[in-house]
Structures are given as structure tokens and as C-alpha cells.
Amino acid sequence: MGGACFPEYINLSDSEVEQRVRKDLAAIMGITEAPSFVRIFRHHQAIPQYTVGHGKRLAALAEKGQAHPGIFLTGNSYRGIGLNDCVAAAIRTSDEVIVHLQKH
Ligand SMILES: Cc1cc2nc3c(=O)[nH]c(=O)nc-3n(C[C@H](O)[C@H](O)[C@H](O)COP(=O)(O)OP(=O)(O)OC[C@H]3O[C@@H](n4cnc5c(N)ncnc54)[C@H](O)[C@@H]3O)c2cc1C
Incomplete structure (x- = not known):
């Protein structure tokens, strides 16, 4: 989640990240069970952006x-x-x- 389109996501708390991901999984895949474990990694400026030029x-x-x-x-x-x-x-x-x- 996040990336160049939503750079502010990197500043979300772990619990907010988990909450949003679980909400997406429920909406997209119907997965509502609580996860057995959660690991969150933050990659700052992880992917090069090919800008104009x-x-x-x-x-x-x-x-x-x-x-x-x-x-x-x-x-x-x-x-x-x-x-x-x-x-x-x-x-x-x-x-x-x-x-x-x-x-x-
Ligand atoms: C979170 C995330 C998710 C992604 N998901 C996908 C996906 O689902 N599908 C997809 O196709 N692509 C995905 N990508 C993109 C893709 O993984 C990367 O673009 C690709 O792996 C980059 O390959 P690379 O060889 O350029 O760099 P890297 O794989 O980063 O390799 C660079 C290497 O150089 C080494 N290195 C750095 N500095 C030095 C130094 N000074 N001396 C010696 N070695 C050094 C590093 O340790 C590293 O091993 C994702 C990227 C990220 C960050």
C-alpha cells in the first residue's frame, strides 16, 4: 500500500496499516478472519519514478x-x-x- 500515489501511507501507525489491509482483504477477497501473524515493512522511496523526460x-x-x-x-x-x-x-x-x- 502507499507508493508514489499515496506517500502519506508510510506514516500510518502499524495498527492503522493492519486495519486498512484487513478492510481491503475483506472487501476484495471476502477474508475476514484475524491473521495468525502480522509483519509490516516500510520501504521509503522504494520504486524509481519515471518522470517526464x-x-x-x-x-x-x-x-x-x-x-x-x-x-x-x-x-x-x-x-x-x-x-x-x-x-x-x-x-x-x-x-x-x-x-x-x-x-x-
Ligand atoms: C515493496 C516492493 C514490492 C514490489 N513488488 C513487485 C511485484 O509484485 N512484481 C514485480 O514485478 N516487481 C515488484 N517490485 C519491483 C521489483 O521488485 C524491483 O524493481 C526490482 O527487484 C529491482 O531490481 P534491481 O536489480 O534493480 O534492484 P535490487 O533488487 O534492489 O538489487 C540491487 C542490489 O544491489 C545491492 N547493492 C546496493 N548497494 C550496493 C553497493 N554499494 N554495493 C554492492 N551491492 C549493493 C543491494 O543489496 C541489492 O541486492 C516491487 C518493489 C518493491 C520495493
Whole structure:
């Protein structure tokens, strides 16, 4: 819960978080039983936000990167946040690393 759309949620108390989650579970899935245990983790600014201009920033990074062969960037800050995007990006990047190492 929370995220970039509801940043204030991170400041809710544990009991308020639990209450809201249980309310959602009841409404969405019909689950009304009390949980056996509850763990709450707060991740501040957990997920990069691709704001307007992200494409241009990526292009600028790629251009500047040409002056620094051997440095490779990958991860959720660039071309996709989901795990599947990150895995695909990591595979592409590791292929680029292999090509670089074979050349040098
Ligand atoms: C709460 C939450 C829920 C999510 N839910 C989903 C979901 O349901 N489905 C989905 O597809 N995606 C989800 N995501 C998004 C996805 O999990 C992330 O975008 C993705 O895991 C990021 O992968 P990454 O490799 O870029 O970064 P990470 O997985 O964060 O990997 C970065 C690694 O670098 C290490 N590291 C950091 N600094 C250093 C350093 N100085 N030296 C050495 N190592 C360092 C860290 O320890 C970490 O292991 C979620 C993300 C969050 C935060």
C-alpha cells in the first residue's frame, strides 16, 4: 500500500496499516478472519519514478557512457521496474559485458 500515489501511507501507525489491509482483504477477497501473524515493512522511496523526460535522460546517459567503456548500468532505474523487466535488462547487460570482455 502507499507508493508514489499515496506517500502519506508510510506514516500510518502499524495498527492503522493492519486495519486498512484487513478492510481491503475483506472487501476484495471476502477474508475476514484475524491473521495468525502480522509483519509490516516500510520501504521509503522504494520504486524509481519515471518522470517526464526519462527517455531524454536515458539517451543522455547512453551518450555520456560512450566515454566510459567498461561501465554498465542496469536495474530498475532505467528501462522497466517490474522483476521481469529487470531480469530481461540484466540478461541484455550481461551480454554486453561479454562482448566488451571479448573485445578487450
Ligand atoms: C515493496 C516492493 C514490492 C514490489 N513488488 C513487485 C511485484 O509484485 N512484481 C514485480 O514485478 N516487481 C515488484 N517490485 C519491483 C521489483 O521488485 C524491483 O524493481 C526490482 O527487484 C529491482 O531490481 P534491481 O536489480 O534493480 O534492484 P535490487 O533488487 O534492489 O538489487 C540491487 C542490489 O544491489 C545491492 N547493492 C546496493 N548497494 C550496493 C553497493 N554499494 N554495493 C554492492 N551491492 C549493493 C543491494 O543489496 C541489492 O541486492 C516491487 C518493489 C518493491 C520495493
